[in-house]
Amino acid sequence: MNQGVLLCKLDDLPDNSSRGFLPDAQGQDTVFIVRRGSKLYGYSDVCPHYGDTALPWKKDVYLDAGGDYIVCAAHGALFTPDTGECVKGPCRGDFLTPLKITVTAEQDVVLLCESRGKEQ
Numbered sequence: 093m094n095q096g097v098l099l100c101k102l103d104d105l106p107d108n109s110s111r112g113f114l115p116d117a118q119g120q121d122t123v124f125i126v127r128r129g130s131k132l133y134g135y136s137d138v139c140p141h142y143g144d145t146a147l148p149w150k151k152d153v154y155l156d157a158g159g160d161y162i163v164c165a166a167h168g169a170l171f172t173p174d175t176g177e178c179v180k181g182p183c184r185g186d187f188l189t190p191l192k193i194t195v196t197a198e199q200d201v202v203l204l205c206e207s208r209g210k211e212q
């Protein structure tokens with residue numbers, strides 16, 4: 093079995109929600125997940141514009157007001173939840189760093205450690 097970090101239960105992620113996690117216990121959330129129906133999209137919580145800036149202005153608020161895009165609070169960049177591509181803002185065309193997420197038979201949402209920082 094892949095080694096991973098348990099993040100939460102699937103029921104803790106309502107449809108069309110986002111949530112941050114700190115699997116490395118670094119003091120602030122370093123990864124986040126957006127749920128779209130049965131699909132989960134995980135990314136590092138780092139905006140590609142400056143490369144060291146977390147996205148949300150408030151805990152777990154990674155989506156814009158309409159819930160359509162991931163938004164960076166610093167300069168308003170918008171990213172598509174399914175690909176992580178910036179489609180509006182100063183880093184247009186850049187991508188969030190995707191993370192591999194899996195859901196176990198027990199409905200545990202697990203971050204697969206060996207895939208962190210790599211394409212899904």
Ligand code: FES
Nearest residue numbers: 139141164167169
């Ligand atoms: S740091 Fe995210 S848009 Fe500038």
